Amino acid sequence: xxxxxxxxxxxxxxxxxxxxxxxxxxxxxxxxxxxxxxxxxxxxxxxxxxxxxxxxxxxxxxxxxxxxxxxxxxxxxxxxxxxxxxxxxxxxxxxxxxxxxxxxxxxxxxxxxxxxxxxxxxxxxxxxxxxxxxxxxxxxxxxxxxxxxxxxxxxxxxxxxxxxxxxxxxxxxxxxxxxxxxxxxxxxxxxxxxxxxxxxxxxxxxxxxxxxxxxxxxxxxxxxxxxxxxxxxxxxxxxxxxxxxxxxxxxxxxxxxxxxxxxxxxxxxxxxxxxxxxxxxxxxxxxxxxxxxxxxxxxxxxxxxxxxxxxxxxxxxxxxxxxxxxxxxxxxxxxxxxxxxxxxxxxxxxxxxxxxxxxxxxxxxxxxxxxxxxxxxxxxxxxxxxxxxxxxxxxxxxxxxxxxxxxxxxxxxxxxxxxxxxxxxxxxxxxxxxxxxxxxxxxxxxxxxxxxxxxxxxxxxxxxxxxxxxxxxxxxxxxxxxxxxxxxxxxxxxxxxxxxxxxxxxxxxxxxxxxxxxxxxxxxxxxxxxxxxxxxxxxxxxxxxxxxxxxxxxxxxxxxxxxxxxxxxxxxxxxxxxxxxxxxxxxxxxxxxxxxxxxxxxxxxxxxxxxxxxx
Ligand code: F6R
Numbered sequence: 258x259x260x261x262x263x264x265x266x267x268x269x270x271x272x273x274x275x276x277x278x279x280x281x282x283x284x285x286x287x288x289x290x291x292x293x294x295x296x297x298x299x300x301x302x303x304x305x306x307x308x309x310x311x312x313x314x315x316x317x318x319x320x321x322x323x324x325x326x327x328x329x330x331x332x333x334x335x336x337x338x339x340x341x342x343x344x345x346x347x348x349x350x351x352x353x354x355x356x357x358x359x360x361x362x363x364x365x366x367x368x369x370x371x372x373x374x375x376x377x378x379x380x381x382x383x384x385x386x387x388x389x390x391x392x393x394x395x396x397x398x399x400x401x402x403x404x405x406x407x408x409x410x411x412x413x414x415x416x417x418x419x420x421x422x423x424x425x426x427x428x429x430x431x432x433x434x435x436x437x438x439x440x441x442x443x444x445x446x447x448x449x450x451x452x453x454x455x456x457x458x459x460x461x462x463x464x465x466x467x468x469x470x471x472x473x474x475x476x477x478x479x480x481x482x483x484x485x486x487x488x489x490x491x492x493x494x495x496x497x498x499x500x501x502x503x504x505x506x507x508x509x510x511x512x513x514x515x516x517x518x519x520x521x522x523x524x525x526x527x528x529x530x531x532x533x534x535x536x537x538x539x540x541x542x543x544x545x546x547x548x549x550x551x552x553x554x555x556x557x558x559x560x561x562x563x564x565x566x567x568x569x570x571x572x573x574x575x576x577x578x579x580x581x582x583x584x585x586x587x588x589x590x591x592x593x594x595x596x597x598x599x600x601x602x603x604x605x606x607x608x609x610x611x612x613x614x615x616x617x618x619x620x621x622x623x624x625x626x627x628x629x630x631x632x633x634x635x636x637x638x639x640x641x642x643x644x645x646x647x648x649x650x651x652x653x654x655x656x657x658x659x660x661x662x663x664x665x666x667x668x669x670x671x672x673x674x675x676x677x678x679x680x681x682x683x684x685x686x687x688x689x690x691x692x693x694x695x696x697x698x699x700x701x702x703x704x705x706x707x708x709x710x711x712x713x714x715x716x717x718x719x720x721x722x723x724x725x726x727x728x729x730x731x732x733x734x735x736x737x738x739x740x741x742x743x744x745x746x747x748x749x750x751x752x753x754x755x756x757x758x759x760x761x762x763x764x765x766x767x768x769x770x771x772x773x774x775x776x777x778x779x780x781x782x783x784x785x786x787x788x789x790x791x792x793x794x795x796x797x798x799x800x801x802x803x804x805x806x807x808x809x810x811x812x813x814x815x816x817x818x819x820x821x822x823x824x825x826x827x828x829x830x831x832x833x834x835x836x837x838x839x840x841x842x843x844x845x846x847x848x849x850x851x852x853x854x855x856x857x858x859x860x861x862x863x864x865x866x867x868x869x870x871x872x
Contacts, residue, residue, distance in 0.1 A: 259336050259348075259362040259870075260286065261442070261455040263423040263433045265329035266480025268450030268463070274332035275316040277452075277459040282312055286334035287342030289315050292349040292358040293330035298427035300358055304347040328431040328480075331423050333360035338871050339368065340385025350389040352396035353381055356427040357405075359395070361388040362455050363420030363440040363617075364871055371416070391422055399426065406477040409434045410488060413475065419617055419870065423453050433478040437470045439643060440870050441615050444468040444476055444483055444495070451478045456868075457500055458658065468495045469641060498641050502658050516661035516753070516859040520845050521712055524705035526656040526666040527838065530673040531702055535695075541681035546650040552632055553685045556606045559586045560631070562594045562622040563610035564869070566664040566748060567671060571610045572741035573837045574675035580834065581683040591618035592872070595625045607631040610675070612659060612667040613868040614642025621872070623647055636674050638667050652678065661860045662867050663752050665845050668745065669708070669838050676701060676835065697832070704838050707829040711842040714826065718843050721808060721824045722850030728779045728806070731756060732770065733844070734763035735783030736793050742783045742837045746844030753852040753859045763796035774803035781808045781847075783840050784818065787833040794818065808847075810840055 260281030264273045274291045289311055290304030303318050305311040312334070333348035340346040349358045365371070368387035371394065376382065380393045391412070398408035405426045419439035425432065435442055435453040445452040445464025452460040453476065457467065468483070470476055474493055476485045485493040512518035534542050559578055561571035568590055575586040589599065591609075595618070601607060607626035611619045614637035623644055626633050635648035638656050645651045656670035680697055683689040689697075731750055735743035744760035751758045761770050763782070774780070780800045784793045797818070800807055807823045809815075812830040819825035826843045852859045 259455070260334040260459060261332070261360050261362055261421065261423055261453070262459045263329070263331040263360070263435070263453040264450065265431050265433050265478055266450040268447060269327055269329050269480075271319045271324055271327065271330065273463060274330050275312070275319055277454065277463070278315070278332045278334050279312050280458045280461070281334050281456060286311070287337050288335045288344065288347035289333060290347045290349055291315065291319065291330055291332040292351070292425065293324055293327040294425055294427065294430050295325065296328045296430055298430040300351070300355060300427055302349060302351070302358070304344055306344040306347050307342055329425060329433055331358060331360045331425055331433070336866050338364060339387040346384045346386050348386075348388060350384060350386060350392045352392040354396065357392050357395045357399070357424060359388060359392045359422055359424045361391060361420060361422035362870065364418045365390055365416045365420060366418035367416065388422070391416070391424065395424055395426070399428070405429050405432055405434045406475065406486065409436050409475050410486065410490060413438070413473070413488060419620070421455060431479050434475060435470065435478070436475040438472050439617070439620060441643065441868075442470045444470055444478065446483070449480050451480065451483055453478060457502065461500065461502065467498055467500050469498055471646070472643070514661065514860045516663055516665065516849055519659055519661050519666045520842070520849065522657070523666045523669050523712070523842065524709045526670050527673050527705045527708065528702075529655040529657070530670040531677065534677050535698055540684070541677055544651045544653045545645070548632060548649045553606070553682065555604055556584060556632065556682070558605045559584055559682075560599065560601055560605055560607045560626070561586060561588045561610060562591045562607060562619055562626070564591050564616055564618055566668045566745060567610040567612060567619070569741045569745040569748070570668055570671035570675060571608070572744070573672050573738055574608070574679060576738050577676055577679040577834045578682060581679050582686050582688050584682060584686065589622070591616070591622040594622040599625075599629070601626060601629045601631045603630045603632065605631045606634060608634045608636060608675075608678070609644050609648060610636045610671055611644055612638045612654075612664055612671070614639045614644040615868050615870055617870050617872055620644055620647070634678070636671060636678070638670065660867070662862055662865050663749055663848075663859070669841065672838050673701070673704075700832050701835060704831055704835050707831055707839050708842055710829050711839060714843070715846055718826060718846040719850045721826060722847050722854060724824065725779055725806070725808070726851060726854040728777070729756060730773070730777060731758040731779045731781060732773070733758065733760040733781045733783070734766065734793070734796060735760075736763050736789040736796070737787050738834060738837050739763075739783035739785065739787055739793065739840065742840045742844065743781070745841050746781055746783075746848070749845055749848035750851060752865060753848055753862050754855055754857055755863070756851065763793050766796060766799060771799065771803065774800060774805045776804040778803075778805040779808065780805050781844070782810065784809050784811045784815070785828060785836050785840050786812050786815070786830055787836050810843055
């Protein structure tokens with residue numbers, strides 16, 4: 258979604274802003290811009306909109322502009338929400354006098370009423386964005402408040418919604434004021450240069466030390482230091498946190514794209530997820546927890562909330578938790594959970610699953626769960642993310658940064674983490690003997706090597722994709738844990754190739770979808786030896802009878818299942834509840850090749866963003 262970078266102090270240059278924005282490009286954007294401030298408080302603004310390589314244009318325009326030395330600056334990549342992706346909607350936005358400038362991430366939900374009020378008081382708006390109200394509110398507030406930080410503090414409570422923003426004022430050259438509420442924001446420092454950014458990669462190669470900013474806190478930064486305040490004006494300590502991601506690990510390392518790199522990284526990522534998780538007592542080692550150790554034993558229900566690919570990982574967890582623990586599991590798409598009346602109490606464990614830890618729908622569901630008194634646990638990949646800080650307990654998936662918009666390695670890492678959680682619940686509930694848990698854990702640690710075997714079939718799966726690159730309609734079917742795999746296979750294909758693809762529980766075919774099957778349809782069947790193997794074989798027969806093409810994902814020895822002219826992709830056989838970890842990989846590779854064959858940008862699919870911080 259939108260990206261923010263801001264810099265002040267000795268090392269403030271235009272290049273810090275443009276290169277920082279480049280590092281946020283993977284999040285998706287449709288316009289970009291910067292405002293720089295010289296030591297006399299004079300602003301210069303540059304913006305670009307739409308079209309490929311907008312950030313390169315911004316960079317070359319900035320070079321041509323020869324801004325001279327600057328004291329501070331703010332930059333932004335925008336992904337349109339309020340107002341189209343046009344130049345006049347591009348950030349940074351300014352007030353009526355051009356003396357305040359703002360970059361913003363998230364949504365000011367009550368911006369319409371705020372804007373109407375401001376217009377009635379004579380303010381003139383030059384964009385359709387919600388962001389611009391922040392600049393005009395600050396313009397008014399600065400008249401009565403002594404400083405930008407006090408002005409930000411006074412307007413923050415009147416704006417509703419999840420947002421983070423950075424403001425500068427020409428009356429205080431060199432001062433950056435950042436505010437955060439349920440949208441990501443970090444602070445960085447390298448000697449006398451300070452940064453504020455929405456995401457670590459923007460300043461990873463610049464900052465040496467990183468600091469958290471909590472929700473409803475604001476930070477005032479100059480080259481001389483940073484001070485954090487709450488909305489009551491009390492000073493808050495700066496809390497440093499370690500950043501272990503190297504810049505190199507956030508780059509492509511020689512691959513054509515991030516997606517192929519990340520698919521191929523899965524064995525290592527899953528190993529990291531599983532490594533050192535079980536204490537000698539058999540207890541799961543969690544990353545952070547404020548819950549009392551016995552609280553899990555009191556759980557009588559689990560509720561999983563997530564979106565998209567993370568939801569599919571949650572579906573796999575439901576099968577495992579119910580099988581191993583006999584504790585009932587409910588599963589909800591986060592955006593549904595918060596708007597119904599979920600039956601949740603203090604004996605419910607609400608598990609939020611999210612790669613980014615910032616997805617607004619899931620974050621809001623987590624808030625709702627806390628309000629309802631549930632115990633909460635976040636499974637996420639980004640250390641220190643909003644969900645990680647909100648939940649009582651955190652399990653990090655440790656998959657490393659994922660840049661490709663389509664989630665791959667973080668999905669298998671999520672399943673790995675959730676399987677560990679399921680085993681831990683079984684231990685807590687006394688539903689499995691310690692020796693059984695040890696044996697299952699041992700078996701799970703062998704799965705990364707099985708994934709590697711699938712990856713070795715990269716080219717063979719590419720050949721299958723080539724055969725079907727002219728096809729235009731795909732159905733993915735599976736049963737039991739093969740069902741979430743089918744959903745994920747369909748999601749991957751449609752996300753990056755834009756081909757119509759649906760996932761179904763195979764038993765549902767006859768209740769409707771079978772009407773769509775004809776000789777033009779391609780059906781991908783997850784037919785590994787999990788619990789309902791015989792039944793999925795019958796479902797494949799139903800498909801064959803409708804003359805549709807069939808691609809089978811099966812285990813070695815079952816190749817004979819495929820008829821002449823059909824495709825069979827062999828994957829190693831593992832424990833039935835671990836099968837999604839292996840079975841999903843050929844579907845990721847298939848989607849990747851299909852998209853590449855169609856000439857699509859696999860890392861940045863249209864209309865999608867890596868982190869969805871809007872409702
Ligand atoms: C699909 C994909 C999305 C995300 C979803 C949730 O490839 O990446 O469906 O899974 O937007 O995002 P997180 O996991 O960050 O909460």
